[in-house]
Amino acid sequence: MAVADLTTSPVTSTYTKTSSRLHSSQLSLSSTRLSVHFSRSPRPIPRAQNFKITCSVNQVPAPVAVQTEEAKNKSECFGVFCQTYDLKAEEETKSWKKLINVAVSGAAGMISNHLLFKLASGEVFGPNQPVALKLLGSERSFQALEGVAMELEDSLYPLLREVSIGINPYEVFEDAEWALLIGAKPRGPGMERAGLLDINGQIFAEQGKALNAVASRNVKVIVVGNPCNTNALICLKNAPNIPAKNFHALTRLDENRAKCQLALKAGVFYDKVSNMTIWGNHSTTQVPDFLNARINGSPVKEVIQDHKWLEEEFTEKVQKRGGLLIQKWGRSSAASTAVSIADAMKSLVTPTPEGDWFSTGVYTSGNPYGIAQDIVFSMPCRSKGDGDYELVKDITFDEYLRQRIAKSEAELLAEKRCVAHLTGEGVAFCDLPEDTMLPGEM
Numbered sequence: 001m002a003v004a005d006l007t008t009s010p011v012t013s014t015y016t017k018t019s020s021r022l023h024s025s026q027l028s029l030s031s032t033r034l035s036v037h038f039s040r041s042p043r044p045i046p047r048a049q050n051f052k053i054t055c056s057v058n059q060v061p062a063p064v065a066v067q068t069e070e071a072k073n074k075s076e077c078f079g080v081f082c083q084t085y086d087l088k089a090e091e092e093t094k095s096w097k098k099l100i101n102v103a104v105s106g107a108a109g110m111i112s113n114h115l116l117f118k119l120a121s122g123e124v125f126g127p128n129q130p131v132a133l134k135l136l137g138s139e140r141s142f143q144a145l146e147g148v149a150m151e152l153e154d155s156l157y158p159l160l161r162e163v164s165i166g167i168n169p170y171e172v173f174e175d176a177e178w179a180l181l182i183g184a185k186p187r188g189p190g191m192e193r194a195g196l197l198d199i200n201g202q203i204f205a206e207q208g209k210a211l212n213a214v215a216s217r218n219v220k221v222i223v224v225g226n227p228c229n230t231n232a233l234i235c236l237k238n239a240p241n242i243p244a245k246n247f248h249a250l251t252r253l254d255e256n257r258a259k260c261q262l263a264l265k266a267g268v269f270y271d272k273v274s275n276m277t278i279w280g281n282h283s284t285t286q287v288p289d290f291l292n293a294r295i296n297g298s299p300v301k302e303v304i305q306d307h308k309w310l311e312e313e314f315t316e317k318v319q320k321r322g323g324l325l326i327q328k329w330g331r332s333s334a335a336s337t338a339v340s341i342a343d344a345m346k347s348l349v350t351p352t353p354e355g356d357w358f359s360t361g362v363y364t365s366g367n368p369y370g371i372a373q374d375i376v377f378s379m380p381c382r383s384k385g386d387g388d389y390e391l392v393k394d395i396t397f398d399e400y401l402r403q404r405i406a407k408s409e410a411e412l413l414a415e416k417r418c419v420a421h422l423t424g425e426g427v428a429f430c431d432l433p434e435d436t437m438l439p440g441e442m
């Protein structure tokens with residue numbers, strides 16, 4: 001059976017090889033009451049979970065689901081998203097753009113549980129952009145991933161045309177135009193940061209190789225899993241055929257947190273805060289830049305005259321916001337992180353408002369600020385809305401800002417030495433600064 005067909009989008013070729021499972025597809029079709037019209041050659045439903053869902057709709061006993069190793073390694077369309085409908089009568093689809101492929105790792109995790117529904121709703125790409133979600137999980141999360149896909153089915157999003165799930169990045173990332181890399185092992189009690197860098201670095205090295213092999217040549221990659229700057233560096237080093245500029249480490253949550261704290265102090269609504277840069281690492285050395293930020297168009301230091309608060313309390317509040325939230329919630333920021341991923345994507349697909357900018361962790365080569373080359377560092381960017389960005393040139397520095405930036409830079413250079421074995425730059429040597437911490441660590 002084919003995946004959902006759009007009059008305006010080509011059907012992907014993921015399942016054309018699985019003709020041996022055509023029989024299963026026919027079984028599933030006979031047990032579904034959904035009206036199905038094949039506008040192209042039918043493709044087989046290859047997965048057991050399709051039976052479970054269609055049969056539960058009609059109270060037909062489900063065939064026994066036997067999942068082979070081969071089946072588990074495939075990225076496959078899920079349930080209702082495997083159907084092909086005749087959309088010719090649907091006028092609205094005429095104005096739709098070509099289907100966009102979005103791959104998400106850690107898709108069964110907490111952040112994804114918020115993010116996927118934003119992507120499917122049209123909030124990120126707009127009301128004319130149909131979306132295909134390609135969800136990456138693992139052996140341990142596969143059932144949860146099925147649950148996520150079932151919730152996506154039940155949400156009936158008109159723009160959500162395809163959902164596929166899998167555990168092999170070489171399958172899931174095929175033709176991805178966006179890759180949102182969220183899955184990563186959380187740091188456990190007693191685990192050294194070097195250990196976390198190594199374990200998660202291996203995940204991102206593997207995923208970089210997979211993107212390099214099968215993703216769109218212009219895929220935009222947003223690394224969320226921590227330590228996200230160095231994971232992004234590892235990922236891009238393992239994907240030499242994809243422009244390094246396309247890789248981002250998520251620091252938009254930090255930008256949003258900084259805007260909120262400035263608004264609170266100034267007694268204004270947070271939409272009045274602009275030009276907010278987060279410099280450096282998504283860690284407790286990050287630098288929320290109050291020198292260049294503005295409130296109601298005026299420099300922050302003119303609006304907030306308590307400069308001691310800006311240098312000491314504000315900076316630390318932003319750096320440690322994630323840790324405080326974990327103390328309150330018992331788990332790390334998930335909903336606000338998902339919002340910030342959506343914000344980061346929107347900033348790349350819509351033109352940046354005149355005079356403003358946004359923060360994202362990007363590859364430093366060629367930066368105009370004197371920051372070390374060849375790391376991933378959060379900096380101020382503008383976009384024309386084409387998925388690309390330029391670094392902002394007219395930035396002011398003072399001694400305080402320079403010193404803080406240098407500290408975060410030193411931390412990232414140390415992280416880079418620590419993962420040299422994963423970036424193809426020789427033998428790793430770990431001399432991480434003592435106080436190196438993720439925002440979630442206190």
Ligand SMILES: NC(=O)C1=CN([C@@H]2O[C@H](COP(=O)(O)OP(=O)(O)OC[C@H]3O[C@@H](n4cnc5c(N)ncnc54)[C@H](OP(=O)(O)O)[C@@H]3O)[C@@H](O)[C@H]2O)C=CC1
Nearest residue numbers: 106108109110111137138141183184185224225226250253
């Ligand atoms: N940059 C930022 O601003 C922020 C980053 N984060 C980071 O995002 C990441 C995901 O957070 P969240 O969704 O809340 O986390 P969850 O624990 O809910 O999900 C993380 C997912 O990571 C996957 N994973 C990959 N490898 C391992 C492993 N070895 N052990 C356990 N899980 C693994 C799991 O999926 P599977 O089994 O399918 O692989 C799991 O579902 C974390 O690294 C977190 O620190 C969080 C907040 C802000």
Ligand SMILES: O=C([O-])CC(=O)C(=O)O
Nearest residue numbers: 322332333438439440441
């Ligand atoms: O440390 C974590 O996992 C959470 C995190 O990044 C944040 O809240 O900014």
